Amino acid sequence: MPSMQLDSVRSLLRNFGLEADLRTQCIILAGILTAVLPLEIHHLVAMVLGAAGYMFLQKLEPTVRRREPQVKRRSSSDMEKKFQEKREVRVMKEVKKPSVVPVQAPKFQATGFDAEVKELLQNLQLTNTVRAQVDSITQRVKDLLLPIFQGSTTLEGYALANPLTGTAFGVAVPDVEIVVTSGSNAQVVGPEAAKYQKSLIRTCTDRLVTGGFKFRRSAFRGNEPKVTLISPPSPDGQAGIPFNLSVNAMTPSRAQRIFEACQRCPCAAELLLLERRWAKDRGISHAAKGHLSPYCWMLLGIYYLQEVGILEPGLGFLNSTPKTKSTMSSAELFKSFMRFYANFSWTEVVSVRGHRSKALPMRMVDGVAAPVIEDPFELGVDLANGMHSQSLQRLRDELRRSCELCARGASLAELLEPWVPPEE
Structure with missing residues (x-):
């Protein structure tokens, strides 16, 4: 009606x-x-008055003109710019935070740079006692994790340096790596493989924390996600050892292979230990913060040794004893390493294969050449692609600082003085 x-x-x-x-x-x-x-x-x-009042109130309401949403198609350059802006927002400036255990500079009984280097190398060497402790932690992790996996699963522990030396950033960058290799992950391909890998790591972490291990931090943004845990204290009261736990990661075994090959040339292995320790103490080897990983620092050391003629170019050093021997001591090699990279232009790809991949062009960050380090076991993979403007500036500052300290004859303790973030 x-x-x-x-x-x-x-x-x-x-x-x-x-x-x-x-x-x-x-x-x-x-x-x-x-x-x-x-x-x-x-x-x-009453009706007329009500209608008049209603019309009067309608006139008092402001009129709002609604614009129809406009769909703007973005170009690829705009999308890259937007992604870069988001990435820059995620880069948090490191500031000093209160610590229960203050980080102190190392102290040496020896006097003189060369003597200090020898003392440090002696402390960094893996002893039988340290290997037994690492094996014990690996076995305990294996006992807790293997029952939850189906199919063929192995677990290996790796350590290149003594984890008991009490270094700065020892928990952030552990010297012990434990890798779970699961055959079930091979059945998952594509984008789901990364999700499945992280899911396995979370499952392993929950199992270990229930078994007495302490969780410290996770790093899931890189190509090889991992978590950092601390083992339970030993029966004799010694504090637990921090270690990284990952699933189907290849980097720890590759680093172990390179280090074992360099032990045929003692000065090469000692240089790798020294520069890895220096990078850790100065806070520029924490990959989760955008710095170069310890594996990258090893490749930088190999590349330098090839450039100065101590190691032959290419991967031949992995299977044969170096033909040339260095006349320089480990301390002199360490100083020369600092000078080499303090003046390095970073416009060429760092590749220890002897020939770099054409798929790795020079990379620029804010108009400055950034390191491009090729993985010798995976052609065309840049291991330094996680660096940003802040980490690149820190790298240049630390190399320049070390070069200046070496030039004026500073002690090794001063060179390894732990880096502290600025006050907030």
Whole structure:
């Protein structure tokens, strides 16, 4: 019935040449009904006053013009710029935070740079006692994790340096790596493989924490996600050892292979230990913060040794004893390493294969050449692609600082003085 009346009102208005919206038509219809219905005079007065008040309130409301949403198609350059902005937002500036155990500079009993280097190398060497402790931790992890896996699963522990030397950033960059190799992950391919790998790491972490291990931090953004845990204290009261736990990671075994090959040339292995320790103490080997990983620092050391002729170019050093021997001591090699990279332009790809991949062009960060380090076991993979402007500046500053300290004859303790973030 109301629809029929509205249609009659519309037709009547059209006959008089008038077009009105739905609201006006309703008002006119209400007026007609008011005129013909048998109502008392006070009813009509109340209706008229109410209608007038309603119209007055409608006039007081501001009119809002709504714009239709416009869909703007972004170009690839705009998308890359937006991604870069988001990435820069995620880069948090490191500031000093209060610590229960303050980080102190190392102290040496020996006097003189060369003697200090020998003392440090002696402390960094893996002893039988340290290997037994690492094997014990690996076995305990194996006992807890292997029952939850199905199919062929292996677990290996790796250590290149003594984890008991109490270095700065020892928990952030552990010297012990434990890798779970699961055959079930090979059945998952594509984007789901990374999710499955992280899921396995979370499952392993929950199992280990229940078994007495302490969780410290996770790093899931890199190509090889991992978590850092601390083993339970030993029966003799010694504190637990931090280690990284990863699933199907290849880097620890590759680093172990390179280090074992370099042990045929003692000065090469000692240089790798020294520069890895220096990078850790100065806070520029924490890959989760955008710095070069300890594996990258090893490759930088190999590349330097190849450039100065101690190791032959290419991967031949992995399977044969170096033909040339260095006449420089480990301390002199360490200083020369600092000078080499303090003046390095970073416009060439660092590749220990002897020939770099053409798929790795020079990379720029804020107009400055950034390191490009090729993985010798995976052609075309840049291991330094996680560096940003802040970590690149820190790398240049630390190399320049070390070069200046070596030039004025500073001690090794001063060179390895732990880096502390600026005050907030």
